[in-house]
Amino acid sequence: MLRAVPDRSLDEILSKVSRSxxxxxxxxxxxxxSQLSPAYLVARAADTIADTRLVQAERRxxxxxxxxxxxxxxxxxxxxxxxxxxxxxxxDAGADDKSAAxxxxxxxxxDCLRWLDDFEAADRDRARKVLDTLITGx
Numbered sequence: 001m002l003r004a005v006p007d008r009s010l011d012e013i014l015s016k017v018s019r020s021x022x023x024x025x026x027x028x029x030x031x032x033x034s035q036l037s038p039a040y041l042v043a044r045a046a047d048t049i050a051d052t053r054l055v056q057a058e059r060r061x062x063x064x065x066x067x068x069x070x071x072x073x074x075x076x077x078x079x080x081x082x083x084x085x086x087x088x089x090x091x092d093a094g095a096d097d098k099s100a101a102x103x104x105x106x107x108x109x110x111d112c113l114r115w116l117d118d119f120e121a122a123d124r125d126r127a128r129k130v131l132d133t134l135i136t137g138x
Contacts, residue, residue: 010041010115013108016101017044038115039127042071043134045109048102050138055087063087064135067113071128074117081110 014037015022021040025033049055049063063084070080088106105112116127 010037010108010111013101013105014041017041017105035119035123035127038112039131041105041112042067042109042116042131044102045105045112046131046135046138048106049084049088052088059087064138068132068135070113071116071131074114077110077113077117081113084109 025036046064046067049060066080066083070076084106119127
């Protein structure tokens, strides 16, 4: 169960980065959506980092490892998000809607990680385990 009230603006980001998943979430009880949404957004951000061509492959691996560490230690979130921002600044000119939504997600990645960290301990541990597996696979 989520302890903190989630930021509804993150729902808007979710609707932009995954319309079909967002529509599926709409039929779930709010408590379940409140857990699946931040976990999905963190996974989606990891996928964006893994797939970007703006950063060399070795650095993408470092950023993904940094995400795994930030999920385990709230104190690492701010420096990690700073690293991501420094690496993935890209011009907006000519960007499509998907790219704009992904950039918006990355600017709010710290909020997503903090939202995930606000889960009750058992739920947070389960979410971290799944996300760690996904990120390791990337």
